[in-house]
Amino acid sequence: xxxxxxxxxxxxxxxxxxxxxxxxxxxxxxxxxxxxxxxxxxxxxxxxxxxxxxxxxxxxxxxxxxxxxxxxxxxxxxxxxxxxxxxxxxxxxxxxxxxxxxxxxxxxxxxxxxxxxxxxxxxxxxxxxxxxxxxxxxxxxxxxxxxxxxxxxxxxxxxxxxxxxxxxxxxxxxxxxxxxxxxxxxxxxxxxxxxxxxxxxxxxxxxxxxxxxxxxxxxxxxxxxxxxxxxxxxxxxxxxxxxxxxxxxxxxxxxxxxxxxxxxxxxxxxxxxxxxxxxxxxxxxxxxxxxxxxxxxxxxxxxxxxxxxxxxxxxxxxxxxxxxx
Amino acid sequence: xxxxxxxxxxxxxxxxxxxxxxxxxxxxxxxxxxxxxxxxxxxxxxxxxxxxxxxxxxxxxxxxxxxxxxxxxxxxxxxxxxxxxxxxxxxxxxxxxxxxxxxxxxxxxxxxxxxxxxxxxxxxxxxxxxxxxxxxxxxxxxxxxxxxxxxxxxxxxxxxxxxxxxxxxxxxxxxxxxxxxxxxxxxxxxxxxxxxxxxxxxxxxxxxxxxxxxxxxxxxxxxxxxxxxxxxxxxxxxxxxxxxxxxxxxxxxxxxxxxxxxxxxxxxxxxxxxxxxxxxxxxxxxxxxxxxxxxxxxxxxxxxxxxxxxxxxxxxxxxxxxxxxxxxxxxxxxxxxxxxxxxxxxxxxxxxxxxxxxxxxxxxxxxxxxxxxxxxxxxxxxxxxxxxxxxxxxxxxxxxxxxxxxxxxxxxxxxxxxxxxxxxxxxxxxxxxxxxxxxxxxxxxxxxxxxxxxxxxxxxxxxxxxxxxxxxxxxxxxxxxxxxxxxxxxxxxxxxxxxxxxxxxxxxx
Amino acid sequence: xxxxxxxxxxxxxxxxxxxxxxxxxxxxxxxxxxxxxxxxxxxxxxxxxxxxxxxxxxxxxxxxxxxxxxxxxxxxxxxxxxxxxxxxxxxxxxxxxxxxxxxxxxxxxxxxxxxxxxxxxxxxxxxxxxxxxxxxxxxxxxxxxxxxxxxxxx
Numbered sequence: 001x002x003x004x005x006x007x008x009x010x011x012x013x014x015x016x017x018x019x020x021x022x023x024x025x026x027x028x029x030x031x032x033x034x035x036x037x038x039x040x041x042x043x044x045x046x047x048x049x050x051x052x053x054x055x056x057x058x059x060x061x062x063x064x065x066x067x068x069x070x071x072x073x074x075x076x077x078x079x080x081x082x083x084x085x086x087x088x089x090x091x092x093x094x095x096x097x098x099x100x101x102x103x104x105x106x107x108x109x110x111x112x113x114x115x116x117x118x119x120x121x122x123x124x125x126x127x128x129x130x131x132x133x134x135x136x137x138x139x140x141x142x143x144x145x146x147x148x149x150x151x152x153x154x155x156x157x158x159x160x161x162x163x164x165x166x167x168x169x170x171x172x173x174x175x176x177x178x179x180x181x182x183x184x185x186x187x188x189x190x191x192x193x194x195x196x197x198x199x200x201x202x203x204x205x206x207x208x209x210x211x212x213x214x215x216x217x218x219x220x221x222x223x224x225x226x227x228x229x230x231x232x233x234x235x236x237x238x239x240x241x242x243x244x245x246x247x248x249x250x251x252x253x254x255x256x257x258x259x260x261x262x263x264x265x266x267x268x269x270x271x272x273x274x275x276x277x278x279x280x281x282x283x284x285x286x287x288x289x290x291x292x293x294x295x296x297x298x299x300x301x302x303x304x305x306x307x308x309x310x311x312x313x314x315x316x317x318x319x320x321x322x323x324x325x
Numbered sequence: 326x327x328x329x330x331x332x333x334x335x336x337x338x339x340x341x342x343x344x345x346x347x348x349x350x351x352x353x354x355x356x357x358x359x360x361x362x363x364x365x366x367x368x369x370x371x372x373x374x375x376x377x378x379x380x381x382x383x384x385x386x387x388x389x390x391x392x393x394x395x396x397x398x399x400x401x402x403x404x405x406x407x408x409x410x411x412x413x414x415x416x417x418x419x420x421x422x423x424x425x426x427x428x429x430x431x432x433x434x435x436x437x438x439x440x441x442x443x444x445x446x447x448x449x450x451x452x453x454x455x456x457x458x459x460x461x462x463x464x465x466x467x468x469x470x471x472x473x474x475x476x477x478x479x480x481x482x483x484x485x486x487x488x489x490x491x492x493x494x495x496x497x498x499x500x501x502x503x504x505x506x507x508x509x510x511x512x513x514x515x516x517x518x519x520x521x522x523x524x525x526x527x528x529x530x531x532x533x534x535x536x537x538x539x540x541x542x543x544x545x546x547x548x549x550x551x552x553x554x555x556x557x558x559x560x561x562x563x564x565x566x567x568x569x570x571x572x573x574x575x576x577x578x579x580x581x582x583x584x585x586x587x588x589x590x591x592x593x594x595x596x597x598x599x600x601x602x603x604x605x606x607x608x609x610x611x612x613x614x615x616x617x618x619x620x621x622x623x624x625x626x627x628x629x630x631x632x633x634x635x636x637x638x639x640x641x642x643x644x645x646x647x648x649x650x651x652x653x654x655x656x657x658x659x660x661x662x663x664x665x666x667x668x669x670x671x672x673x674x675x676x677x678x679x680x681x682x683x684x685x686x687x688x689x690x691x692x693x694x695x696x697x698x699x700x701x702x703x704x705x706x707x708x709x710x711x712x713x714x715x716x717x718x719x720x721x722x723x724x725x726x727x728x729x730x731x732x733x734x735x736x737x738x739x740x741x742x743x744x745x746x747x748x749x750x751x752x753x754x755x756x757x758x759x760x761x762x763x764x765x766x767x768x769x770x771x772x773x774x775x776x777x778x779x780x781x782x783x784x785x786x787x788x789x790x791x792x793x794x795x796x797x798x799x800x801x802x803x804x805x806x807x808x809x810x811x812x813x814x815x816x817x818x819x820x821x822x823x824x825x826x827x828x829x830x831x832x833x834x
Numbered sequence: 835x836x837x838x839x840x841x842x843x844x845x846x847x848x849x850x851x852x853x854x855x856x857x858x859x860x861x862x863x864x865x866x867x868x869x870x871x872x873x874x875x876x877x878x879x880x881x882x883x884x885x886x887x888x889x890x891x892x893x894x895x896x897x898x899x900x901x902x903x904x905x906x907x908x909x910x911x912x913x914x915x916x917x918x919x920x921x922x923x924x925x926x927x928x929x930x931x932x933x934x935x936x937x938x939x940x941x942x943x944x945x946x947x948x949x950x951x952x953x954x955x956x957x958x959x960x961x962x963x964x965x966x967x968x969x970x971x972x973x974x975x976x977x978x979x980x981x982x983x984x985x986x987x988x
Binding site: 498499501502505506508509512516518519521523524547550551552554555556721722723725726727729730733734737743746747750753754757761762763764776780783784787788791792 | 841842845849852856859863864867869870871872873875876877880881883884887888890891894912913915916919920923924927930931935939942943946947951958961962965969973981982
């Protein structure tokens with residue numbers, strides 16, 4: 001009897017002492033590797049570096065965030081690199097939508113996003129549809145009608161065929177019955193150049209990329225690809241408002257960790273980013289880049305990934321792309 | 326108030342110089358070009374990675390100073406890239422591959438100093454030309470560049486591939502075979518239009534294709550080392566006398582390169598303006614052009630000084646050209662300008678058509694400092710030429726392991742992956758085998774560089790025309806370039822016919 | 835006129851086989867899609883081109899006059915020296931994850947100098963160590979490149 005009470009008490013003591021310990025059991029002891037899938041100067045690289053600098057400025061992190069470029073095969077190299085670092089507590093990765101879609105279409109990209117440890121989603125990058133300022137299309141209706149009248153004559157410039165630009169085109173085509181051509185250019189510069197040169201009629205572009213050309217009077221924005229209107233373009237209606245009822249395909253950015261990372265580490269990062277996203281620098285950054293605050297963690301995040309993966313699979317299959325997973 | 330345009334430009338330039346010649350800007354300009362030269366010398370480490378590494382440093386600097394420094398790294402690297410190409414046959418930068426062809430041969434003949442010197446001089450002349458172009462005709466040229474659509478790019482790539490005619494050497498068939506293999510290598514990786522992967526053998530490292538720098542270092546440098554290992558004691562580098570004549574280019578050399586200076590300047594600048602057309606293409610085309618107009622074309626490839634001057638000039642003037650779309654339209658034309666664009670945005674500038682108007686001090690300060698930077702580079706590099714040339718005095722058994730070590734570091738640092746080093750070994754073997762079987766290496770590299778761009782341009786064009794092939798031949802710009810391509814391809818055939826007729830006439834007489 | 839060359843013949847045959855491989859692989863991809871040429875378009879034509887050019891090479895080679903008989907066997911010692919060098923390089927790359935860059939470079943240098951140039955083992959080791967230290971100082975210490983490390987930390 002005494003022995004069982006004794007063992008019960010010791011169990012309770014251990015349990016009681018374990019709780020506060022696990023809440024503070026992880027603290028990084030050296031600089032953190034932040035893996036991005038682009039080379040220097042690419043979108044994710046700039047995003048990660050900006051965050052690293054803000055972390056230093058706002059003194060949120062004791063250790064430095066060291067950006068490591070693992071570019072190649074879309075996100076395949078970065079994801080394979082993270083998958084190999086199983087259990088590594090001082091490594092994180094900055095994901096984007098590509099990390100979800102790449103494994104679906106590429107045999108060699110064996111790591112799926114759910115194989116890694118999602119931590120949280122930070123932002124949603126909105127996009128707009130832009131046309132040349134002197135084009136006859138003042139809104140999506142003009143564009144869709146023109147496309148329906150001459151199917152396959154209008155052209156859109158964009159990135160890879162599995163990227164958001166093309167997926168947006170595919171869902172709009174399906175919903176409206178219009179058809180137009182997608183021409184893929186590897187660099188953003190070429191996409192804009194072809195639009196400005198009149199060789200294509202439209203493109204899906206991020207608002208801050210378009211900003212300067214709009215200010216100079218070269219481009220016009222005719223639709224916002226978001227749920228609500230964008231603060232920087234209050235006169236531009238969303239697709240839904242213009243009668244095109246399609247799901248918004250988000251371009252999300254966030255943080256994840258290698259597989260097999262203990263829960264305390266995830267909780268630590270959640271805590272760090274909880275504090276980080278409340279800072280003034282972060283809010284200013286969101287405003288400057290016209291990002292939507294997409295803060296999401298925990299089970300909601302997992303649901304987001306599952307939903308996105310399924311949505312991507314469907315859209316890609318309908319587009320005729322080979323879906324391998 | 327609109328004054329006379331010439332006065333405007335002059336006023337602006339004076340403003341620019343007042344900015345560029347401030348002590349801080351002069352200092353950081355020097356730092357930039359110095360770092361750039363070192364980065365260019367080291368293979369595998371390119372301007373994009375270096376600029377990215379130095380971005381945090383620039384936050385403490387004034388923004389105009391920062392862009393001056395970063396631009397200095399950009400064109401400084403082009404100067405440095407020629408050094409290892411000439412001395413060791415290791416292309417320091419992708420644009421320096423063509424310099425290996427004649428530059429290394431000159432080094433083997435004891436004329437390394439002359440080669441290094443003419444590279445520096447040509448880079449200076451062409452670089453200055455590039456800045457002049459940037460200053461005077463940037464906006465109209467940028468508008469002209471916008472006229473380039475995929476059909477024009479296809480014609481440009483075809484023109485570039487036609488350069489194989491000038492790289493052929495003895496056997497045209499072998500050169501074509503090498504080029505086709507290069508074109509095949511370019512198809513390795515993910516197809517951008519269908520997201521299918523071609524020839525990747527299941528390896529994700531090959532999804533982005535074969536890295537050009539790894540392939541060229543392997544074929545040129547490692548292949549060369551392997552070939553030299555054949556003879557016990559290695560093949561002798563001709564001892565050079567150390568007389569000033571061989572340490573620097575002579576006046577005759579410079580006279581011989583008159584056209585090369587012009588050639589490199591024009592070709593590099595124009596191609597540099599086109600977004601997506603890299604400096605490697607401009608160096609190939611200017612080399613081909615130089616050989617086409619030369620009085621002694623058959624000597625190219627054996628150590629002809631114009632064969633160094635032309636491509637070196639092209640890849641420097643190309644820098645000025647690639648800044649045109651960046652500064653006048655906010656469109657980055659290459660990896661390096663993409664980072665410069667990101668840096669400008671990070672500092673709060675808004676690159677776009679209004680950048681020059683809104684920030685004249687930035688633009689004109691940058692332009693003026695590029696003049697200054699080119700002068701600095703010339704002064705920096707010329708005295709170092711005799712010093713660098715001494716490297717060749719090092720005995721072979723130290724030189725070859727050094728070349729291998731540098732090649733490995735270069736290959737590894739491209740993306741921090743051991744896979745690239747394995748690729749280096751593979752291409753080294755390929756380079757050696759090609760040498761033994763008398764297949765020229767330059768066409769393979771040409772095919773590898775241009776294959777991707779050409780296929781893309783072709784498919785983009787056909788996408789735009791919905792399968793109508795005529796789009797390739799109905800646009801004036803592309804027709805002009807395609808005609809030129811045809812002429813170049815027909816040249817050797819016409820020459821053979823002429824020779825054959827001469828021979829027949831001789832036999833009759 | 836140049837004589838017939840066994841080098842040209844063998845390389846042409848090898849290239850023809852390679853061209854055949856490329857053509858067969860290319861046939862797996864779609865030649866034409868609704869948007870234009872598919873991923874198989876260019877590789878197919880490249881494969882055909884390589885095959886045709888190789889056949890041209892064989893043809894041209896056969897048209898040349900027969901070579902004068904050599905009388906002695908070709909000495910492969912030069913090629914075998916080059917190949918041993920290549921194998922040594924591959925071996926060094928294989929050992930990178932285990933011994934790190936610096937040590938492997940040292941070993942490779944020792945091999946190249948001592949075995950290829952037949953110098954004394956001591957001068958080989960001396961030069962190799964110098965190179966290794968030099969590389970380490972320049973690339974790892976001064977430039978901060980992260981090259982593969984051995985368990986010893988360098």
